[in-house]
Amino acid sequence: MSIELLRLKMAVSAMKCPICTRQCAPGKEFCEEHSKAYKSMLLRANLWIKSFGNDMTLEEACAHVFYLESHSRAFNDVIRYFAKKNKWTMIRWPKVLKKGS
Known part of the structure; x- marks a missing residue:
């Protein structure tokens, strides 16, 4: 495969x-x-962080948003994407925030 074709494929996949x-x-x-x-995720997470006096990580704030607020499927997708990308684990998220518990 030529370098030009490889670059083109990378550019298309990057988009x-x-x-x-x-x-x-x-x-x-x-x-x-x-x-x-x-x-929306960043806005909601920042509201949680501010409400806890900046004593909360982005992961913890996203857990609160994910489990305690209603939101769209796209919103769930974004939080799951960042959880996977940043190796966030549901286990480390506060257990009281899990739906149904």
């Missing part, structure tokens, strides 16, 4: 959302739907 493989806007990491969910 796909890592969650759903839909096309991303130039310079964006996610598709439009998951970009909106990502912004």
